[in-house]
Amino acid sequence: MHEWALAESVVMTAVDIANKEDASKITKIIVKVGELQQIELDIFKYALDEIKKGTIMENAEIVLEEEEAILKCRVCGHEWKYKDVLEKLNEDISEAIHFVPEMAHTYIRCPKCNSPDFEVIKGRGVWIKSIEVER
């Protein structure tokens, strides 16, 4: 369960930040979840709820915001959505991208010019957007 590893990193980072701010508890956290990583949201949410127990994040409201993945070719400038090419990828490939999203450069090519030289302009993976705390 790769989602657990990422959930653990979110809780650890949030608690670290709150401690540095001398906060007594975390009340809310907003986490962006990029589409490219194909996170199972139910598992991720369950993992967050389990891992936060016994920490100053225990009673925090957790908001998960899904972010669409957009890719842009550095060669021809074409922009496209990951979901437009996702159905053409077999399960093994989307699994590889799930583990390490940079594998997109191994298996995906620009639909216009076939270049692997593109950037993921948004929606790569897990990102903490904001944390609300009480002192």
Add this chain to the structure above:
Amino acid sequence: MDPRVAIIEHRLDGIKRIIAVASGKGGVGKSVTASLLALILAKRGYHVGLLDLDLYGPSSHIILGIDVDEYPSEDKGIIPPERHGIRFMSIVYYSKEHPTPLRGEDVTNAIIEVLAITRWGNLDFLIIDMPPGIGDETLDTIRLIKKSEFLVVTTPSKVALQTVVKLVKLLKELNVPIIGVIENMKFDDSAYVKDTVSELGVKYLGYVPFDKSFEDAVGSAEKLMKTDVAKKLSELVGNL
């Protein structure tokens, strides 16, 4: 904020020593040295991990003959499969035989991801097979793996040595511990490498002679351990 960075240190908590096998230049035998070092330490009874950080040209699995067809198993993260007594992790499990063209930011992201999700457990040694040079992977290793020590590999070539001198200077400037320099594929009696390394104030660990028959052992852990290269390397790293 990227949540993955904070957990990396925690993932490496159970590891006593982390040794990055590095060089300024490719083709000097970093991967062979890293793979053999992992094998040698495992044979001595240590718990050993091997991480191939060469994202463009991962090759430790070829040297050790490790099958990478299956994805590693998952248990709240990735569990590196154990082969030849070594817990082995590489991007090649996911990239297979395909080229992986990555720019700097992607390299850093991939390294952070691998370090954040891999659960090594308790190890005496984690050996890192580094890509050549002083680019993203080297800087990220120094930044993200605070307890890493560097074992530097060169050949007798003046060209290779000059790039190694730059790597050593950078590591010293950044106060990164350097175990020493190994002169690999030695074919003459020149003391040039030894003298140059000593002038830099770094330990010259010794040399490994060029072995024409070494290539025959690539792909077999058993054959590798019988090579003169492995025997000599075992002596050089005797008191790690």
